[in-house]
């Protein structure tokens with residue numbers, strides 16, 4: 001049974017580039033595909049490559065064409081499960097050279113066309129609890145020189161996607177966009193830069209990486225879930241790496257054990273009197289919030305637990321394997337929680353990370369974790385997990401006695417974390433290259 005068996009998918013722009021690759025991919029996954037485009041020979045070629053596809057000539061700039069084409073798809077196939085707004089044009093100009101005709105055509109194809117097709121497709125997608133997917137662009141997320149009309153239309157598609165997702169939030173319809181960077185297609189091959197451009201204005205966003213291939217983008221169509229519930233109103237920038245937000249205390253470092261030693265000393269009790277099975281507020285240890293604050297400050301500033309805390313088994317090894325596979329590791333920690341010991345907290349944290357050879361690309365010291373952009377978060381703090389999920393983020397809960405009331409996904413240890421992270425990355429369409437079994441990890445990366 002293929003993922004799209006029995007599903008009907010209609011795509012604009014199916015005669016070329018990303019639309020063609022998507023048609024081939026989804027037909028291969030069992031969908032009945034209808035391609036809509038102004039380029040009829042191109043559509044015929046795609047139909048052949050896809051092993052069969054209905055083709056409909058449609059100029060998306062014309063409202064009547066969009067409505068008629070979508071009615072025809074439903075009349076012929078009886079339903080519509082996925083509609084992909086992929087058709088688009090790109091031109092490059094100096095601003096003074098943009099004619100009224102250039103502007104109107106760009107808006108008509110890239111913006112109005114997306115709306116007319118959405119308008120026509122939505123009643124049918126509501127009936128099947130289907131998916132509307134718009135192809136925006138990185139150019140809709142950042143400003144780019146010499147492509148002002150294109151950027152304007154793509155930025156509008158990004159926000160149209162969010163607005164549609166809001167309007168239909170209580171239905172089974174999901175509306176999302178994806179925002180590719182450069183993709184090697186005829187759109188790019190035929191792209192003409194005007195004379196006298198200042199390339200330094202473009203260097204910042206051109207990047208050093210090779211262009212994507214159209215097949216890389218259709219991989220991200222895994223965002224198209226075939227069963228509810230799924231994401232809605234998201235606009236992932238498909239040119240970015242898979243970012244994992246990793247908490248430290250309780251996830252990489254064993255805070256409870258380290259803090260218990262200090263608390264026992266400060267309270268003058270035996271460690272055994274302070275159970276490791278504890279609530280978030282340490283009520284089993286009889287600590288008031290004020291006492292907790294006082295002992296935590298001592299633990300950080302005098303006992304230096306951020307430098308000496310035991311590492312949680314397997315954390316460094318798993319993080320190295322994930323990093324090797326291409327996961328961008330972003331450490332997010334609330335260790336600046338106590339005033340006037342920030343220098344100690346930061347220095348001890350980075351020393352501890354180095355000492356335990358824990359890899360990371362960047363590190364954020366902040367409490368409001370939803371402000372950090374990551375594709376997936378790994379956390380143990382109930383308030384963090386709840387705040388992240390409330391703002392639409394995916395979180396793997398790292399097992400602890402104080403978070404057992406939270407729903408999963410949940411990892412009991414680092415090998416389970418690693419597995420859940422790789423599954424999530426694959427579900428989001430990221431192709432990570434995991435290490436071949438039997439190969440030694442790099443030398444001297446981990447302490448003996």
Ligand SMILES: NC(=O)c1ccc[n+]([C@@H]2O[C@H](COP(=O)([O-])OP(=O)(O)OC[C@H]3O[C@@H](n4cnc5c(N)ncnc54)[C@H](O)[C@@H]3O)[C@@H](O)[C@H]2O)c1
Nearest residue numbers: 013015016017018037038059060087088137182183185187
């Ligand atoms: N190639 C890139 O670098 C890149 C980057 C980001 C976003 N995109 C977006 O991806 C989408 C697909 O682009 P591509 O690179 O595959 O380009 P492409 O030129 O290969 O394909 C675009 C298709 O849209 C069709 N089309 C153009 N005007 C139309 C109209 N009025 N009505 C119906 N069909 C029409 C074309 O005939 C063509 O088949 C576009 O929306 C583009 O803006 C492309």
